[in-house]
Amino acid sequence: MTDNICVTEFAPASLNDEEEEKLAAQAKALAHPARVRLLKVMAAQPGCVGGDLVNSIGLAQSTVSEHLRILKDAGFILAEAQRPRICYSVNRAELKSFNFLFEKSFTL
């Protein structure tokens, strides 16, 4: 190593490993245009929305179901059975949590 122009010692981490993992995992859930679209549609609804989501984007029902599963696993949406339909709605608390974690990570 030669003399450093850039700083080479790192400040203590603002996030712990677990939080890093969570941030990355939730970002992954957002990392697809169809899922952003789905979230957006749900967020625009006062209440909840059923399988009309399938019609709102040009994808097969099974594909949409999978995207919804990913969003649900990430905690971004809630699913309440109203058989035979399922009522999906955004989980604003979790969206805010992601936002908070993001801001905290990079001290915005």
Added chain:
Amino acid sequence: MTDNICVTEFAPASLNDEEEEKLAAQAKALAHPARVRLLKVMAAQPGCVGGDLVNSIGLAQSTVSEHLRILKDAGFILAEAQRPRICYSVNRAELKSFNFLFEKSFTL
């Protein structure tokens, strides 16, 4: 078509297709623990960091270089040549932009 030629200060309440794509693409750049870690390290520095990033996480140099490229393509970091080193630093404007887009999308 009703193309939106309004400037950003009159931003619509919802996202257009282009913004959805951008949000998803940037989320994708965040969707890996190593990249979150790299961003975090850079954000914690007042100035910029060189290839010591490679040592800070247990990955091969070529792998780290690829992660940095992804972050750079997403606009989250800036690279300034200080040969033979390269000075990386976070682009807070873009991080804030992502944050804003996210909040706007889901009306948090």
Added chain:
DNA sequence: AGAGTATATCGCTTATCGACGATATACAGG
């Protein structure tokens, strides 16, 4: 019980990601 409806899961194929070592590139200094 049986039919109807909405959603979830399965099986499969193709595409993209993540990781690495090897090598190329670009510049500074001798």
Added chain:
DNA sequence: CCTGTATATCGTCGATAAGCGATATACTCT
């Protein structure tokens, strides 16, 4: 001009993601 150093790119491989149609599941209503 040659060498050393730091970063980027290439080629490859295994793993994961994304998409679909077909089918299973779960519940309601008749």
